[in-house]
Amino acid sequence: MRRLLAVSIAALSLSACQTVQNQAGAPTTYQDPATLGAVKGVGIESQDIVSMTDQMMRDMLTEPRLANAATAPNVIVDSEYFINESASRINRNSITDRLRVSLQRASQGRMNFVARHNANMVAAERELKRKGVTDQGKNALAAAQRGGDYRLGGRITSLDARDPKTGMMSRYTQIIFEMTDLETADIVWSGIYEFSKAAADDIIYR
Amino acid sequence: MGGTTLRLAGCVALAAMTAACQTVREQENTAVKPEVVHTYLAGKPKSLEKHFYVSLIQGPRNQVLNDMRLGLASMELGDDKLAESLLDDALGRIESIYVDNPDAAKARELFTKELVKDFKGEPYERAMAYYYRGLLYLKAGDYDNARASFKGGFIQDSFADEDQNQADFGLMQYLQGWASRCRGNNTTAADDFAEFKKIKPDFPLPADGDNTLLLVETGQPPVKFSAAAQGETKEKFLKYRRASGTEVARLSYSEEKTETQGKGKSAKTVTTSVSHKVEPQLLEDVFYQASTRGGRPFDAVLAGKAQFQDAASTVGDVALTGAMVAASVAASNNHNNQGEAAAVAGALLLVGLLAKGAAEAAEPDADTRYWDNLPDRVHAASLKLPERVTSLSVDFLAADGTYLRTREAKVTRAGACGIAWVRGDSAQPANPRAPYSTSKEAMVSPVVIPGLPAPAPERAEPVKRGPEQAETEQPKS
Numbered sequence: 159m160r161r162l163l164a165v166s167i168a169a170l171s172l173s174a175c176q177t178v179q180n181q182a183g184a185p186t187t188y189q190d191p192a193t194l195g196a197v198k199g200v201g202i203e204s205q206d207i208v209s210m211t212d213q214m215m216r217d218m219l220t221e222p223r224l225a226n227a228a229t230a231p232n233v234i235v236d237s238e239y240f241i242n243e244s245a246s247r248i249n250r251n252s253i254t255d256r257l258r259v260s261l262q263r264a265s266q267g268r269m270n271f272v273a274r275h276n277a278n279m280v281a282a283e284r285e286l287k288r289k290g291v292t293d294q295g296k297n298a299l300a301a302a303q304r305g306g307d308y309r310l311g312g313r314i315t316s317l318d319a320r321d322p323k324t325g326m327m328s329r330y331t332q333i334i335f336e337m338t339d340l341e342t343a344d345i346v347w348s349g350i351y352e353f354s355k356a357a358a359d360d361i362i363y364r
Numbered sequence: 365m366g367g368t369t370l371r372l373a374g375c376v377a378l379a380a381m382t383a384a385c386q387t388v389r390e391q392e393n394t395a396v397k398p399e400v401v402h403t404y405l406a407g408k409p410k411s412l413e414k415h416f417y418v419s420l421i422q423g424p425r426n427q428v429l430n431d432m433r434l435g436l437a438s439m440e441l442g443d444d445k446l447a448e449s450l451l452d453d454a455l456g457r458i459e460s461i462y463v464d465n466p467d468a469a470k471a472r473e474l475f476t477k478e479l480v481k482d483f484k485g486e487p488y489e490r491a492m493a494y495y496y497r498g499l500l501y502l503k504a505g506d507y508d509n510a511r512a513s514f515k516g517g518f519i520q521d522s523f524a525d526e527d528q529n530q531a532d533f534g535l536m537q538y539l540q541g542w543a544s545r546c547r548g549n550n551t552t553a554a555d556d557f558a559e560f561k562k563i564k565p566d567f568p569l570p571a572d573g574d575n576t577l578l579l580v581e582t583g584q585p586p587v588k589f590s591a592a593a594q595g596e597t598k599e600k601f602l603k604y605r606r607a608s609g610t611e612v613a614r615l616s617y618s619e620e621k622t623e624t625q626g627k628g629k630s631a632k633t634v635t636t637s638v639s640h641k642v643e644p645q646l647l648e649d650v651f652y653q654a655s656t657r658g659g660r661p662f663d664a665v666l667a668g669k670a671q672f673q674d675a676a677s678t679v680g681d682v683a684l685t686g687a688m689v690a691a692s693v694a695a696s697n698n699h700n701n702q703g704e705a706a707a708v709a710g711a712l713l714l715v716g717l718l719a720k721g722a723a724e725a726a727e728p729d730a731d732t733r734y735w736d737n738l739p740d741r742v743h744a745a746s747l748k749l750p751e752r753v754t755s756l757s758v759d760f761l762a763a764d765g766t767y768l769r770t771r772e773a774k775v776t777r778a779g780a781c782g783i784a785w786v787r788g789d790s791a792q793p794a795n796p797r798a799p800y801s802t803s804k805e806a807m808v809s810p811v812v813i814p815g816l817p818a819p820a821p822e823r824a825e826p827v828k829r830g831p832e833q834a835e836t837e838q839p840k841s
Contacts, residue, residue, distance in 0.1 A: 199459040242508035245515040320522045357461040363484050
């Protein structure tokens, strides 16, 4: 009986001790940005940016005024007029940069891209050349930086909903792109990308 | 076996079980190599080195908590880049959805404390993390992401169980409007302010021409504690108490205005000083936001644990009482019943101890870790400030008007708008450890940053001998 009692007490003591081990780290792995990542939320993630910019690029190349004009138009693609009104914190450059790079590679000279985001850099170099601080380089001097014919604008918006009873949270995200004629304000091309995500956190966090 | 032995055995078992409930996750990992520690601390503010060391050794369980409190402390010290990275890390962890997380599953178990889970904060704490990240975006002139942060904070408040208190975090709604306004997005700003007015109809909106937002934070944060339901003794619900009294703020500043008086040759330029007195109004009561969310869904889990604890304890009491009675029969002079009574006493003792042990091992206490350098209240005023005003003197007063102290609020301008942020009380946490972030014993132990090991003494290089020297030292035959 005494042995039984001792064993019981020891077993109880051990069962009361919850051993939640500290977790080991995870080694770095490369992930495909076009697929769902290891860390998931309801905001804009890498696979959304890859999918969205690919779709917009393909769509833009079907617009004759942009991709099939007699003279390649000057296009500005940057985040200056790309507004984020959603609940997702995001670096807007990650969208417009990928779009510009993809477009430039795919258009193969059908569009001319103006680096307005580098205007200060260009202005500084032009000034050095004209003051004679540097030589003129091998390209001919231009009268001025190139003006844009079209510029990208857009807006990210979201609609959030949450059910406090189930903890389910959903976010509908809508991203619109518009290419605007910089003389007439005509919108010569527009595209929309939208998705909705829903998830519920563990009950311990509700 | 006598009654004394039984009692002793019971006490030993209970003591062992209670002592055994220290979880490994609660412990600090002081085995981190000093080289790693010093590399991690490089570039961190000197005054917060112990705090960052604690953050390192407490690991992911308290990462969000430590990120939030150190992010806020770094922001007050003017290290905005560090504050941004800490708050980004905290928000990244808050926004990730925990599905099939083993530690989350453990926290739901009957015999595990809630505080083994990774801390993500209660909704008011998460909202305030978004608030401070939004302020940093405002300071940097990134109004889009500032608005996204405030919107993210506002969404956190929709967790409230009580319908009337869902999504009433007016601070976030007001700041969404302010960020939209600074962005020049007037349509969205109007929508945001209209929503804000539904929450706080009496708070004044920014006037035309206002270009600076002053935010004044007062008081100490809400304190969490584990409370029992009415008429019960088991502590199983998360509750809050206010830790500080009411404070108000006021500021005065003078503005020089230059105007031309007279006409023609008699015209002259006159500079006059116009003084302004402003009393920032209460925009948000953080304690109110903490305490009005209603019950958490997880409280039902804790209540279940407490119910089990009560039932198991009752079963244990009954069995132990039975064991005592049977033991006394076994010890009596009635030799006919002694054997049977001893066996019954043993069995009941075992059942009683098992039940008591299970009751003691159940962990219904709520997780009371909390963000300890938050304010109690946030006051705000929008101002029309000339560019040359770079700081504001803000007086803090007690509720009865007694002067308490004066603090300087630096005006930061990076975009279309300026922002000035000031606290009545320091945001530097006195204790390197957040409340209840580790075991009771560890909480009071001193934080000692391990020193780097002394560099190994340089070994003397063997003297290289030239061929001539070698020749001369050759033994002569």
